[in-house]
Amino acid sequence: MISLLSPLPVMTQTLKKESYGALPSGETVELYTLHNKNGMEVQFISYGGIITAIKVPDKNGKTDNVVLGFSDLEGYSKKDAEANICFGALIGRYANRIARGTFVLEDKTYHTPINLPPNTLHGGNTGFNKKLWYVQPLSGLKQATGAELTLTSADGEEGFPGKLQVKVRYILDDDNQLHIHYHATTDKPTVINLTNHSYFNLAGEGSGSVANHRLKINASLFTPTDANGIPTGQISPVAQTPFDFRAMHAIGDFLRSNDQQMLQARGYDHNWIIDGYDGKTLREAAILSDPQSGRSLTVLTTQPAMQVYTGNSLNGAYAGPSGRAYRQTDGVALETQHYPDSPNHPSFPTTTLLPGQEYDQTTVFRFQTAAP
Structure with missing residues (x-):
């Protein structure tokens, strides 16, 4: 794990920056591109810190974007904002969520x-996903x-x-x-409680359902929810x-289960308690293939839990950069986090931050490609 406070060795890569448009307020939004020696790229914008693309080669060397999103700023600032x-x-x-x-x-x-x-969802009407973040390149990174x-x-x-001072680092290594x-x-x-809300489709954005993707979650417990x-x-x-995803199996195996938890959420939208939490250790939370x-x-995290969401609200109203409309299960979000509504559940790991303390969490998304 790379500490936020540790010294960083000699930089070998550069951060690309270009214009992405302007908000109705007139504020400009920039697009940033991280890249590595393997041809992998991560693109994000200063509005919402939104990851707009993660480009990864497949087993035949074809590179695709493996996250869902919009093709322009209006999609993120207007359509996405309207639909949460x-x-x-x-x-x-x-x-x-925070109850009531x-x-x-x-x-x-x-x-x-x-x-x-x-309830309150994801920070309220104007959460961090609707804020303009200040972005600067990190100097001194080695092979990243x-x-x-x-x-x-x-x-x-x-x-x-x-008054909360927040820093988030995106680092793509070789x-x-x-x-x-x-x-x-x-x-x-x-x-x-901070997280990233990327929706993954490892077959490529716009390729259809992830029901046949295979998922393993290192969790023996979860937190049932009300309606x-x-x-x-x-x-x-x-x-x-x-x-139960302790043994890897297809996401779609139980999507049509009549389990009450599945029926009321219309699929997976639940919090798994990742095994081995101690507040500081980076450990494997899940593998998606x-x-x-x-x-x-492979998802690794220091967080105690992970919300898995199968895009249950995607109903064909919006299309992505591929031009294809998004529907339920066209992507899966793997949101490392603390438990939902923790402030109202004293038995859950605390989300309270006091003056003099530091909130310090890490998540790593590790991409791999099998040989053909």
């Missing part, structure tokens, strides 16, 4: 916007390209207490690993349920 899809975005101040937009911290009650009635994105979230913004490092500090007690996606407070074993292209993705 969050393609590729940095999510905060609190990823996932209410939580208590140090005996004081706070209220956040209800943008997915009756990187950028640091910074943002200041004001005290009281979207109802959250404390081992085809995308490192995402999250760091934050606050001047008042607050709650925080509104809020954890009930139970911690349940995955054994003998559609949530596509037999047809030969591509695989």
